[in-house]
Amino acid sequence: MSGPLRILVSTPDVPLYEALAEEFEAEHPDADVTIDSEDFSTLITNAPRILSTSNPPDLIKLASFGNLVKDEMIIGLDGYADAYGWDDWPQSQFLSARVAADGQTRGTGSLYAVGPGFGLTGVYYNKSLAGEIGMTDPPESVSEFEDLLDRAREKGLLPVMVNGKDGGTAFLLQNLQMGHAGTSEPMQAWTFNQPGADIDTEPTVRAAADLQAWGADGYLPDDVNSIDQSAAPIRFEEGEGVFFPSGNWHAPGLDESSGAFGFFLFPPMEEGGPYSAMTAGSNLAISARSEHPHEAAAFLDFVQTDATARELTVRLGGLIPAGPESAPMPTTERGSAVSDTVAAFQHLVASDGLVDFMANATASIQVSTIVPSIQSLLGGQITPEELASQLEDGYERELGR
Amino acid sequence: MSANSAVEPGRAVRERISPPTRAPKKRLPPKIAGRSMVGLVWAGPALVAYAVFVVYPFTQTVRYSLYDWDGFGSARFVGIENYRRVLTDPQLAGSIGHAFVLIVFFTVIPVGVGLLCAAALSRVDRGPVGGLARAVLIVPQILPLVGAAIAWTWAYSSEGAINQLLRAVGLGGLARPWLADFDLALPAVGLIGTWVSLGFCTVLLLSGVGRIDKSLFEAARLDGAGHFRELTTVLIPGVRREITVCVTVTVIAALASFDIVYVSTGGGPGTETMVPGVEIYRLTFLSQQVGQASALGVALTVLVLAVVLPLQWLGRER
Structure with missing residues (x-):
């Protein structure tokens, strides 16, 4: 693969994503992942500008889509969802990242972003x-x-x-x-x-x-x-x-x-x-100008399914992984606030209470x-x-x- | 900066115009024509930079303001619709009103108090006391506005310095979260501007006072003028040009304010402290309504010019 897979996240996410990248490189010896960061609000306000440059990151963390789908700046992930079997997982976790053909209505249509946790x-x-x-x-x-x-x-x-x-x-x-x-x-x-x-x-x-x-x-x-x-x-x-x-x-x-x-x-x-x-995925989308969309998708599948990656997501990101029903839920320290949040999340995924x-x-x-x-x-x-x-x-x- | 460029060219033009009025009207003497060519060459680089970085972006802004555009996708021509909304949308129009209220705090109070400070300081020798006073007054001007606004946010909070002070002197009943108070948030934000502007105005006015011929003060005193009479007949007319600069700079700072408001309140509570600068930022970067933001930006520019040009005219030396 020519050049590294470049991932742009917000500054507090860096320890999590660097650890995930290291795990990914260990699993795939030919992979080379670099993590860059921007302060959260800078990233959110500048996402369209960053994606419209001639050499944007392959994966970018997004909080909302704005006009990115309508302006065709990120790619749909339906093909990858089919190939990796995401389609067979509990679907409520993907709902908010689906955008209809009008570029605006969410909750239905193609999938545009996924991530390690919620x-x-x-x-x-x-x-x-x-x-x-x-x-x-x-x-x-x-x-x-x-x-x-x-x-x-x-x-x-x-x-x-x-x-x-x-x-x-x-x-x-x-x-x-x-x-x-x-x-x-x-x-x-x-x-x-x-x-x-x-x-x-x-x-x-x-x-x-x-x-x-x-x-x-x-x-x-x-x-x-x-x-x-x-x-x-x-x-x-x-x-x-x-x-x-x-x-x-x-x-x-x-x-x-x-x-x-x-x-x-x-x-x-x-x-x-x-x-x-209320829930929101810590989601990454693939830039429409990425030269490595397949590698980017492989990374997205890895962070959702790999047991070590899921454990890192909870421990370093304070986020809760979803993924397939059969995936192992990381263990957490009893009596901690983190373990309370993980238990609450599992309860809500089961009862469709996530909005x-x-x-x-x-x-x-x-x-x-x-x-x-x-x-x-x-x-x-x-x-x-x-x-x-x-x-x-x-x-x-x-x-x- | 912008005020200087607004003031200095005017003066330069007057100085250059005065010789030709004495010269024969029909043709410029070769010497003067040559000199203006040389002047043009010297001004050339600055003119090019000005055209590229100021004039061209401004014409682009005017163009964007006529479209419904998110900055990236396709744009739709909407004519003056964006301008109509600037005038009719209560939130957009209200933000312009708030900017005018800020003029009281950014301009009127600092120039008034600055005159008194300059008058007082001009009597103090440039010894350690005068030097210290000048240094203290200029400090707010050299601090980054964002840092200053954060410090003020702490001072204004429920348990902040201002409320502690009020409680210490037995005025605890007045203590309140200033920036969260619907009636007082705008004046509270304005006072941060006063604090910033005061030092600038004082130091500038002080340099003007230093230029006034000492004999004028003496003459006034011999005629029996008190401090107040001295202020109104000698000092204020003597620093007329400095006052114009102070007013111009601070009025622009008030109308185009962004940093202080964005950091201290973000426009809240409600929309009590929303100003055009913050609104333009929101429209551009959060709502992605680049057309609407451009229209508000053009309206703000026209407004600033409409306020500042008459000030320039009033401040001319006659």
Whole structure:
């Protein structure tokens, strides 16, 4: 093969991908893989520019597709999915990386990206503070969760640490919305841009009302709107907040304070109801100008199926591998936040409870609509009804509907 | 930088124009024609660079602004639709309004306070005290804006320096997460700009004060003028040109602000601190609406010129 297989990922991913590349080279002695990195937001904002250069990387990490499919800058993977047998695996793991022929609707059509593992959202808890408020088991319904929040506040503790400056509050809104709807289907259809999907509905209004009440009742930090995603985990780790809704990408960091933090899935509205959580693959796509698409696809198959690669994905990436049903699930340390997230993920894969993030509905809905609207909601500037209609308006404006 | 280039050419042109007014009108004397040719040769490299890096990209921006284009795929001609949206979309129009509010904090306060500082410092000898004061004032100007904005974000947070200070002096009731407050976020961001601009304005005005003939101050004092009268009759008219430069530079900084707002609030809470600079960035890099972003960029340029050109005219020496 002429020249190395070049992979461009975001900076925090480098240790994982370098280890994966080393494993891959050990398996395939003639392979030569180099890993380059960009800071995450630079990578995301510049992906189209990077892919349109004359000599782009063979594989690139993507958070969303934007117009890359429409502009034919990445290739479809259906042929490889067939050749490697990905088609026979549980298909929900590939859903969000499928794009229809219109270049926009997701969840159906050809596959455009796959990767070693998945992110997963839920709620972290500080075990000692949770003990103080008498929490023995994770809550099984939203009202049980609200009881815990109330007890925390009465003890003078901050119930929930969350970053409202850049959208951590959207996790709460989305979970509450799916809880009120009793199903994640309408939300999933909306994030996938399916025709006729609409978010300006009763469950969204009720979810927004709940979230606004949580703010007004003192369950959220006073300065929620100015806390960002780097400050929130630090403050939570320092003991500010009993709960912290976030994703498994924080689990390895929180586990450094050995076993002080646990993780549970956001509870359903009623006890016994369906659990759902947001997930996104740490996905790589193959550049349309790649000279080594077959080698790139071989690497993608390797990271999903090789036992060592899957173990590295959990340990170094804090991500959970999916892959074929029969694949071995890596072992994790008992009582760690990482092991909680892996167990939760397996439960959700089995129950089809994985949904995409609202933030991925369009390229910029998170920054142009979701974050400002939730900030206004928590600041009391708009009503829950207005939040629901603003979300839908922002969505339709970006999709040109 | 841009302000200097906006001011200096004007002056250069006036200085060059004055001899011909005394010369015969019909034909330029050979000496002067030769000199302007030489001038053109000297200015040539700069003109070429200006044409390639400023004029050409600007014409491209104007062209993009007439299309619906994501920057890569096929573009669709939409005429003035993008401009119509700049004026009618509340979020886009609101961002322009916020930029005007920032002028108060980037320009009005720094120039006003800067005049007072310059007047005070001009009385202090260039000894250690004066030198130290100058150094302290200029520090914000040499710090990278991004670093400064991050430091201010910490200072403004719930447990940050500003709230600690308020609590220490018994004003804990006023303590709040400043950048998360819907009414106060924009002024709070503006004050970061004040902090940055103040040193620049003071040092520039101070150099102007140094040029004023000392006898004018003496004459004013002999006539019985107090500090205030001295400020209004001698100092301010004496630094008119420096004031024009300060106002021009800081007004442009306010209208085209990006770094401070992007780092400190990202435009939030809600859209309370959204400014055109951040909006253009969002439209280009996140929404991939290059056409719409270009239209806002052109509108911003026209706006800056509409504000700055009258300022240049007002600041002319008569």
